[in-house]
Amino acid sequence: MLMHAFLFLVALSCYIFIKRNRNFTGKLPPGSLGWPYIGETLQLYSQDPNLFFLNKQKRYGEIFKTHILGCPSIMLASPEAARFVLVNQAHLFKPTYPKSKENLIGPLALFFHQGEYHTRLRKLVQGSLSLDNLRRFVPDIEAIAVSALESWAGSHVINTFREMKKLSFEVGILAIFGHLEVNKKEQLKENYSILDKGYNSFPTKLPGTPYKKAFLARKRLQEILKEIISGRKEKRLPEKDLLGCMLNSKDEKGGILSDDQIADNIIGVLFAAQDTTASALTWILKYLHDHPKLLEIVKAEQQVIYELNDKGNSHLTWAQTRNMPVTYKVIMESLRMASIISFTFREAVTDVKYKGYIIPKGWKVMPLFRNIHHNPEFFHNPQQFDPSRFEVAPKPNTFMPFGSGVHACPGNELAKLEMLIMVHHVVTRYRWKVEGSESGIQYGPFPIPIHGLPARFQKQSTQEKRITCGASCYT
Ligand code: HEM
Numbered sequence: 001m002l003m004h005a006f007l008f009l010v011a012l013s014c015y016i017f018i019k020r021n022r023n024f025t026g027k028l029p030p031g032s033l034g035w036p037y038i039g040e041t042l043q044l045y046s047q048d049p050n051l052f053f054l055n056k057q058k059r060y061g062e063i064f065k066t067h068i069l070g071c072p073s074i075m076l077a078s079p080e081a082a083r084f085v086l087v088n089q090a091h092l093f094k095p096t097y098p099k100s101k102e103n104l105i106g107p108l109a110l111f112f113h114q115g116e117y118h119t120r121l122r123k124l125v126q127g128s129l130s131l132d133n134l135r136r137f138v139p140d141i142e143a144i145a146v147s148a149l150e151s152w153a154g155s156h157v158i159n160t161f162r163e164m165k166k167l168s169f170e171v172g173i174l175a176i177f178g179h180l181e182v183n184k185k186e187q188l189k190e191n192y193s194i195l196d197k198g199y200n201s202f203p204t205k206l207p208g209t210p211y212k213k214a215f216l217a218r219k220r221l222q223e224i225l226k227e228i229i230s231g232r233k234e235k236r237l238p239e240k241d242l243l244g245c246m247l248n249s250k251d252e253k254g255g256i257l258s259d260d261q262i263a264d265n266i267i268g269v270l271f272a273a274q275d276t277t278a279s280a281l282t283w284i285l286k287y288l289h290d291h292p293k294l295l296e297i298v299k300a301e302q303q304v305i306y307e308l309n310d311k312g313n314s315h316l317t318w319a320q321t322r323n324m325p326v327t328y329k330v331i332m333e334s335l336r337m338a339s340i341i342s343f344t345f346r347e348a349v350t351d352v353k354y355k356g357y358i359i360p361k362g363w364k365v366m367p368l369f370r371n372i373h374h375n376p377e378f379f380h381n382p383q384q385f386d387p388s389r390f391e392v393a394p395k396p397n398t399f400m401p402f403g404s405g406v407h408a409c410p411g412n413e414l415a416k417l418e419m420l421i422m423v424h425h426v427v428t429r430y431r432w433k434v435e436g437s438e439s440g441i442q443y444g445p446f447p448i449p450i451h452g453l454p455a456r457f458q459k460q461s462t463q464e465k466r467i468t469c470g471a472s473c474y475t
């Protein structure tokens, strides 16, 4: 549902475009544009979006055109085509988001930009999330994971995705601010959640609507962030968290970042970090739950670490998080199966030629990550959850859960660390049972298990017998 709203809004911004950009020479990729304006949107809405893309790919191949609510688009379903757009010729394709969404996040956030400004901010974000910095976060992420799990335990049913969102938000705050005053954190949390609710709603300034509320919350967030920023400026500490990196940044001419630039990028990173990681974590628990033998292997791996750490009485170390091979493969396979970012959007900044076809200026271009991750040519038996496939590295450019090229996810190591730590604690101390037998996918707009995976969590008694099994447990 929300996925649809998402496409709808993207589409609204480009109807005008095509009319002005009719003048190009060359052959368009195969495909059908459907009826003018409505395009193939009705078809897309009436079926699973992934099936829509897959059927097209079967019919037309690696590159095809389509029309989504007035948006003439070229879809790319091969690793080479995705690489062409995201890496090799990235300068010919700019990021494109609906204005209404850009305004809620903040137009100065890095992912809306291309070129010098983007490079500068990207270095700062990447630097603050480098492996050297991340190792310092292990105890704090661990504390966040432990306290989340404690709050879930009991006879009540929790909405796993919603709870995971709280967790990924906390970790986002940690990466951005280090330790933040409780009162400020609460204000950020409350107002951000209003923004989050309005993000996928219809963009109207009518009072009382979710979009308008989100817009007002965004203004309050700007004020809160300005207060935090000025507080930090007074302290003048050379801190290594993202805010510290942004405050200390100077360009060649000695220019510093403005408060608005810093604030928009803070909201941008919180946004990029929250639903993505929460969705991945929810899928991991779903897949482990559905594959009990695999869960036992993961447990066996984590149990060894748990015992070494005096049954969880001493902290997980960075080195331990770097040596969880089975768990790591489960995470990779979950990212492939779920393909949380199913595709992304770019826009051609000029007429671009690709393999004899023309991609006209102003057209949207969509690398279809999910189709590539589910292509049997690259991933044998793609519908099967099989972490052991990652014992061999995937072919180049076939595995892009974090995107690729100049806009690839700078938070990927943090996300993986968070998932490893969470899995360690959940499998060594808890049992969980999914409520209801319904299975299916929901889009919010990222894919999540239906109803956010309602589940009950129970603390394991220490006497509970553990079954260990070897590689034969992979089925
Ligand atoms: C499992 C979790 C995550 C997944 C699957 C994910 C996926 C992605 C993908 C596919 C992109 C590229 C989008 C595009 O090319 O259009 C991206 C960009 C980005 N991600 Fe993530 N992400 C995750 C977690 C995080 C976290 C934890 C952070 C920050 C703490 C983060 C920060 C960002 C930022 C700032 C960008 C924009 C980069 C740029 O435009 O240069 N992400 N992410």
Ligand SMILES: *[C@@H]1O[C@H](CO)[C@@H](O)[C@H](O)[C@H]1NC(C)=O
Residues within 6 Å of the ligand: 023
């Ligand atoms: C289209 O391009 C041709 C040749 O470049 C030019 O003569 C013509 O005026 C253009 N038409 C429009 C509508 O821009």
Ligand SMILES: *[C@@H]1O[C@H](CO)[C@@H](O)[C@H](O)[C@H]1NC(C)=O
Residues within 6 Å of the ligand: 187, 190, 191, 220, 221, 223, 224
């Ligand atoms: C939002 O932020 C303001 C400060 O600007 C704060 O007073 C308020 O309690 C926060 N929460 C909500 C729900 O508005």
